[in-house]
Amino acid sequence: MGASEALSAANGVAEAVLLRAAMGLPESVQARLAGRPVVLDGQRLAPETQLMLRLQRLARLPGAETLPIAEGRAAVAHHAGLAAGQQPIGAVRDFPVGDLPARLYTPTDVSGPTPLLVFFHGGGFMYGDLESHDAPCRVLAEQARVRVLAIDYRMGPEDPFPAAYDDALAAYEWAVVNAESLGCDPQRLAVGGDSAGGNLAAGVALEAARRGWPLAFQLLVYPATDCDRQTRSFDMFGEGFYLTRAFMDLANECYIPAGHDLHDPRLSPLFADIPDGVAPAFVATAGFDPLRDEGEAYAHKLTDAGADVELRRYPDQIHGFFNIVGVGRRSPAAVHEIAAKLGDALRG
Structure with a gap:
């Protein structure tokens, strides 16, 4: 494994640890961290989901659709993992x-x-x-x-x-x-x-x-x-x-x-x-x-x-x-x- 691959793997591990920790917080804490509740069409977005989306925005992770096809496929696989x-x-x-x-x-x-x-x-x-x-x-x-x-x-x-x-x-x-x-x-x-x-x-x-x-x-x-x-x-x-x-x-x-x-x-x-x-x-x-x-x-x-x-x-x-x-x-x-x-x- 080269230096760039090792760094990418380390970043992926850190990202996974952060997400797991954030999604494991009490829901009341998640709600405070996620920001103002999202209510549309008479529905409230789950606080854990709202927090996950906020973390994605803060990390400036690009949507798969904004990338070339091969990179988009890798991004989707990464998100799923x-x-x-x-x-x-x-x-x-x-x-x-x-x-x-x-x-x-x-x-x-x-x-x-x-x-x-x-x-x-x-x-x-x-x-x-x-x-x-x-x-x-x-x-x-x-x-x-x-x-x-x-x-x-x-x-x-x-x-x-x-x-x-x-x-x-x-x-x-x-x-x-x-x-x-x-x-x-x-x-x-x-x-x-x-x-x-x-x-x-x-x-x-x-x-x-x-x-x-x-x-x-x-x-x-x-x-x-x-x-x-x-x-x-x-x-x-x-x-x-x-x-x-x-x-x-x-x-x-x-x-x-x-x-x-x-x-x-x-x-x-x-x-x-x-x-x-x-x-x-x-x-x-x-x-x-x-x-x-x-x-x-x-x-x-x-x-x-x-x-x-x-x-x-x-x-x-x-x-x-x-x-x-x-x-x-x-x-x-x-x-x-x-x-x-x-x-x-x-x-x-």
Whole structure:
């Protein structure tokens, strides 16, 4: 390791220690340090989240969307690592799913066939990988007592639409065929993801109903469902709450070919026709998230089509809370609740 790499590593350790200490303070202290309470749309931002955002501003950390793609990817991975902590897991195994890298998480002390969640990470179709979402996948597997198969799909700008969509369908079909060899029950399969991954999971669930693939449940965490984004939440929370309007504009630019219809249902599930027999869904949204309204609109559309849907808004959270499992209290508690919903749906 050279001098610059050693300095960078030392700075990363110091940053992680500071964040962990700040997020571990009593909430009353966090509230004082965070500043005046942030109240919008009848919601109050969690003091620990407000403090985390303030520390980010004080450190003058650039948003990933302001950097070249490679550096932005590194920044997203760094942010995820800071909030990950050390999450227990029974076993982890990497292997290819077709041509795609994948990682299988097996919870501690399981025997016999388990349910399986096929998981797609978020990141605007341009950021994220198996490492960025390793920690929340561990939490889902351990807390829900299911195996989790995380998929590393192709992304823009190198591989624009429909690459990620096609990869998601192919990966889920592979899981259906190979479920038993993974130690899983083919009748208790689920698909899930956060943000862009929630978009892909929603698309898989729709296509599974059309093709007759077995699918017991879909887990959609603040899913991106409308690439046009003419929503109140996008206007209200597009600056200052981690996910920005500029980030989403760059995501569209990197992934969607110029001139392509933003209402293509493979891009924007909100404009899809909902087939009969679509799997039950748990849809989680965050109060201070630009994508809040489109995620909730999709939950309502599924409900109107006759699907069994539970919609849960975490009103004090921001986009990205799903990755915050190793620091603080409120964000990890929300992720544990999401994991419990998954377990109840597949094991109940």
